[in-house]
Amino acid sequence: MKRIFVINPGCTSTKVAVYEDENPVWTSDGLHDPAEIDKFSTINEQYEYRKDFVLNLLKEAGIPLKFDAVIGRGGLLKPLQGGVYAINELMKKDLWNAKHQHVCNLGSLIADEIAHECHCPAFMADPVVVDEMMTRARYTGLPFMKRESIFHALNAKAASRRYARSIGKSYEELNLVVAHLGGGICVSAHHNGKVIDVNNALNGEGPIAPERSGTLPADQLVRLCFSGKYTQHEVMKMLSGNAGCQALLGMKDMREIERHALAGEQPFAEVLEAMLYTVSKQIGAMAVALWGKADAIILTGGIAHSKYCVEEIKKQVEFLAPVVVLPGEGEMRSLAFNALGALNGELPIQEYV
Known part of the structure; x- marks a missing residue:
């Protein structure tokens, strides 16, 4: 022991x-x-x-x-x-x-x-x-900008290893899409033990999250930055911190947001639906990164405790691969x-x- x-x-x-x-x-x-x-x-x-x-x-x-x-x-x-x-x-x-x-x-x-x-x-x-991204996943349309790998690697990889062990296989022989659903949301593509693509969960790229903006329309963001109304620090807070559900609803507690949404209250229902839609789209993108050959889609993180959120995501992605739920941060x-x-x-x- x-x-x-x-x-x-x-x-x-x-x-x-x-x-x-x-x-x-x-x-x-x-x-x-x-x-x-x-x-x-x-x-x-x-x-x-x-x-x-x-x-x-x-x-x-x-x-x-x-x-x-x-x-x-x-x-x-x-x-x-x-x-x-x-x-x-x-x-x-x-x-x-x-x-x-x-x-x-x-x-x-x-x-x-x-x-x-x-x-x-x-x-x-x-x-x-942790940065294991394949070269083609790093590219943007500008030579001086590259995508960065910053995500919930600890929980995403540990959840992957636990799942692999549960089915009698090793992490290194599986293709997995892992969605860590927390204050920030990252969706990662795991190929033979490496995370070959993932959204930058620190700085707002990817899905709408409880306190992250998700990917924004580039032209509108540029105009915002040059409007003269906001400092760089204030704009960064609009991407991460005072963003996502916090900005759209004035709260980031997903249990409260879900309670309002299930009661049919707006804009809670619409915002939650939109957030889960963007998560599902990102899962689809990572399935493409795995050449459409994902062995499983793992939902983890705190929001994976929500039966409603899990079921809404499953409806949209389970045609891609079996969905496995391993809730909790698990750090x-x-x-x-x-x-x-x-x-x-x-x-x-x-x-x-």
Whole structure:
């Protein structure tokens, strides 16, 4: 039995868990006092606070620093292949100096320090910058613009591996379309263990989402940018954050939106229908990326808990391939799954270079 400690920093929490093999034996949502977080002017300044917070959670729960591995959520590093990575000095340097500051950058840094105290390996797996896109998927119609791969790689790949195992196959021998349905929505095409195409879920490309705009008409976006009414920061928030359902309905809670929609209230019903339509269209596009030979379409993420949303998507895409529902974000489970696979020799441990 392997004991694995999992660390997942978020904007308002640092979730932690202890797993024995694939079974969680202790978890904490690790919610932070907003006033404490607001004291810091940069993400990096939160490091000592969050590390001490995690250590105190373990101490209060009476859990000794005795683990076979510690794994942290990956950060906004340079583009890399998917998989499990041993945390090394270069990775830590790049996380400290990352161009994009996000609290997820601290996950691997904290994991490495705690692992050092435990005399065990420290891992990171499938960060959002996993980039395995085929060359033709990168092209746009302008020579100085290329499509980028930024998506929910951790959950998309772990859900794919769980599905493959459930049918007695390996992830690397399947063609899968995976739709991660959360605050941002990404739909990825998985071919023989590689994500060969995916929409940029960070910056609004792809389907309409609870807080992402989805792909917009280019001419209207250009006119908006040059209208003089908005700053660059304000326009970026229109793509990600204050966008999608949040902009169209004034809310992003999908349970509330669904409740209003099922009661026949407008514009809730129409907006939800439009969002699910754009998701289905993106699934169709990724099926094309797999030459129409998808073995399954996997629906995962928080919205996949909704029977209504799942059924509406299924109506539009199940002619392409069987639809499999694996609801939930699954980040903690996915991290533990990757660490266990690395410890057991089932997943190769890669070097960050």
